[in-house]
Amino acid sequence: MSRKKVSLIGGMTREMMSDVMETALKKPIQTGEFRRNPVEPAWRCPSGYIYELVEAPDFVMEYLKPQKAVTDRVILQLHGGGYIGPMKNVYRRFAVKYSKLSLGADVLTPDYRIAPDYTFPAALEDCVYAYRWLLEEKKYQPEKIVIVGDSAGGGLALALCHYARDHELPFPGGIITMSPWTDVTLSGDSYKTNYEIDPLFGNSRENMLYQCSYVGDADRENPYLSPLFGNFRGFPPMLMQVGSYEVLLDDTKEAAKKAREAGVRVRCSVYDGMFHVFQMGLDLIPESREAWEEVGEYLRIIYRIKREPEGQIVKKVKSGKKQSDERVKKNLVAVLKQGLGK
Numbered sequence: 249m250s251r252k253k254v255s256l257i258g259g260m261t262r263e264m265m266s267d268v269m270e271t272a273l274k275k276p277i278q279t280g281e282f283r284r285n286p287v288e289p290a291w292r293c294p295s296g297y298i299y300e301l302v303e304a305p306d307f308v309m310e311y312l313k314p315q316k317a318v319t320d321r322v323i324l325q326l327h328g329g330g331y332i333g334p335m336k337n338v339y340r341r342f343a344v345k346y347s348k349l350s351l352g353a354d355v356l357t358p359d360y361r362i363a364p365d366y367t368f369p370a371a372l373e374d375c376v377y378a379y380r381w382l383l384e385e386k387k388y389q390p391e392k393i394v395i396v397g398d399s400a401g402g403g404l405a406l407a408l409c410h411y412a413r414d415h416e417l418p419f420p421g422g423i424i425t426m427s428p429w430t431d432v433t434l435s436g437d438s439y440k441t442n443y444e445i446d447p448l449f450g451n452s453r454e455n456m457l458y459q460c461s462y463v464g465d466a467d468r469e470n471p472y473l474s475p476l477f478g479n480f481r482g483f484p485p486m487l488m489q490v491g492s493y494e495v496l497l498d499d500t501k502e503a504a505k506k507a508r509e510a511g512v513r514v515r516c517s518v519y520d521g522m523f524h525v526f527q528m529g530l531d532l533i534p535e536s537r538e539a540w541e542e543v544g545e546y547l548r549i550i551y552r553i554k555r556e557p558e559g560q561i562v563k564k565v566k567s568g569k570k571q572s573d574e575r576v577k578k579n580l581v582a583v584l585k586q587g588l589g590k
Contacts, residue, residue, distance in 0.1 A: 253520065254520055254521030254522075254535075255533070255534040255535060288336065288337050289337075291337045291340050293312075294344060296314060296315050296316065297312055297313065297314055297315055297344065297347070298312070298313045298314075298315050299311070299312055300312075300313075302356075302381075304358070304374065304377055304378070304381075305377070306361060306370075306374065307358060307359055307360055307361055307374050308358075308359050309356055309357065309358045309359065309378055309381070310335065310340070310343070310356070310357045310358075310359065311354065311355075311356050311357075312340075312343045312344065312347060312354065312355045312356075312357075313354045313355075314347060314352045314354070317351075317352035318352075319351070319352045319353055319354070320388065320389065320392050321350055321352070321353035321354070321392050321394075321551050322353055322354045322355070322356060322382055322386070322388045322392060322393055322394075323343075323346045323347070323350065323353050323354070323355045323356070323393075323394050323395075323396055324355075324356050324357075324358075324375075324378060324379060324382060324393060324394070324395045324396070324420070325339065325342060325343055325346065325355055325356065325357040325396050325397065325401070326357075326358070326360075326375055326395065326396070326397035326401035326402075326404040326405050326408070327339040327342075327357060327359075327397070327398070327401045328397070328398040328399030328400050328401045328402070328426075328427075328525060329362070329399070329400060329401075330399065330400050330429075330456035330457070330460070330462075331362055331363050331371055331400045331456075331460065331461070331462035332362050332363050332364070332456060332461060332462070333362065333400075334359055334362060335357060335359035338528055339357055340357075341530070343355040343357055345530070345540065346396065346543075346547075349540065349543055349544035349547055350394075350544075350547040350548075350551060350553070351548075351551075351553055353394075353547075353551070356378060356381075356382060358374050358375060358377070358378040360374035360375055360378075360404075361374055362462075363460075363461040363462035363464075364461040364462075367461065367462055367463070367464030367466075368462055368463055368464050368466045368470075368472075368473055369466075369472055369473075371400075371404060371462065372404060372407055372408065372411065372472055372473075375404050375407075375408050376408060376411055379393075379395070379408060379412070379417070379420075380417070383417070383418070390418035390419060390420055390421065391420075391421040392421055392551070393420040393421055394420060394421055394422040394423070394424065394547065394550055394551075395408060395409070395420045395422075395423050395424075396423070396424040396425070396426075397424075397425055397426070397428065398425070398426035398427055398428070398525045398527070399426070399427050399428065399429055399496075399524065399525055400429050400462075401428075402425035402426060402427065402428025402429065402430070403428050403429040403430050403432075403473075403474075403475055403499075405423055405424075405425055405428070406423065406425065406428065406430060406475035406478070406503065407471065407472045407473065407475045407478075409423065409475075409483055409484075410471045410472060410475055410478040410479075411472060413479075413481075413482060419482060419483065419484050420484055421484055421550050421551070422484050422485050422486070422487070422546070422547075422550040423483065423484060423485075423486040423487070424486070424487045424488075424489075424543060424546060424547075425486070425487070425488045425489070425500070426489050426490075426525055426527050426539075427489070427490050427491065427494060427496055427499075427500065427524050427525045427526075428488065428490075428496075428499060428500060428503065429457075429496060429499055430474060430475050430476040430499040430500070430502070430503045431474045431476040431477070431498075431499050431502070432460055432463055432468050432473055432474045433468045433469060433474060434457060434458065436495075436496075436497070436498025436499055436501075436502060437498055438494065438495055438496065438497035438498040438499075438501075439495045439498070442493060442494060442495045442497055443495060445493050446493055446494055446495045446523065446524070447493065447523050448494075448523055448524045449494075449495050449496070449524065450495060457495070457496075475503065476499065476502055476503050476506065479510065480503075480506055480507040480509075480510040480512050481510045481511065481512075482510075482512075483507055483510070483512045484512075485512070485513040485514070485515075485546075485549075485550065486504070486507060486512060486513070486514045486515070487514075487515045487517070487542065487543065487546040488500050488503065488504050488514060488515070488516045488517070489517045489519065489527070489539050489542070489543075490516075490517075490518055490519070490522075491518070491519050491521070491522030491523050491524065491526050492518050492519065492520045492521060492522060493521060493522060493523050494522075494523060494524050496524065497518070500516060500518075501516065501518070504516035515542075515546070517539070517542060519535045519538075519539065521535075522535050526539070527539050527540060
């Protein structure tokens, strides 16, 4: 599925990203300098939720639960960051979003070990630990677990399922990926065709994709590192989202193709004109809103959630003036800097 119409705000955001990347932020963002030691304000858990830190042997997991709702549903979120970025506030906001869209699911996000201090397979081992913790310690049924991930986290989500099959662990109920990095060999055609238009990773090979410290001495075609090269047989239904301007475009399209050939139900949505993990725009970008609506639809299907009709709108009441373009630009720049690493 492909979205062919680019919104004004979506296109403007992409152009702003390109402008920002060509100035002082280009090298620090591409190399991951901002990701390694993010400086962020303290995150406040929103009302209605309980936020816990769970100590694992070598890392920490963040566990978000609705305060007044107890469901048997849970989402395992594997954050992005090129394998060198730790947990960030944007993923805490993602956790709240996932919980709301799934009408009360708990969300577990492991702050897995990262490179260069910890190379492959450290991140995957920590994700496996988190998955086992949900199954064995918290006793969630596997079909009630949905694994989600963006960028490197999307690659980890698929790698975790390869691991689960190989080690006789049950598959989760579903998988959601956003701009997943599925091929660290960088063999997709989009690394060439989108090289000059990707506002984040384009026009340079001095970045975390080409200089991936997580790989270490590992075989880059190892399915636990590059899940594209694995066997997708038996995988649960997958929703895969990606932007058409990404050098990582084929990482999604080729993985979706292989999964379909293996008999997996896959919904692959390519958002025209969009950039890497554009979902970080949340409600500020129309394409981001649409992507999150698609995520909500997918979660309701996987969890078999039935919603009552919301009734007919009799009259629309304006709640206030629309934000000016300058205000929207300011908010978008703030979101992008936080999400991309600053």
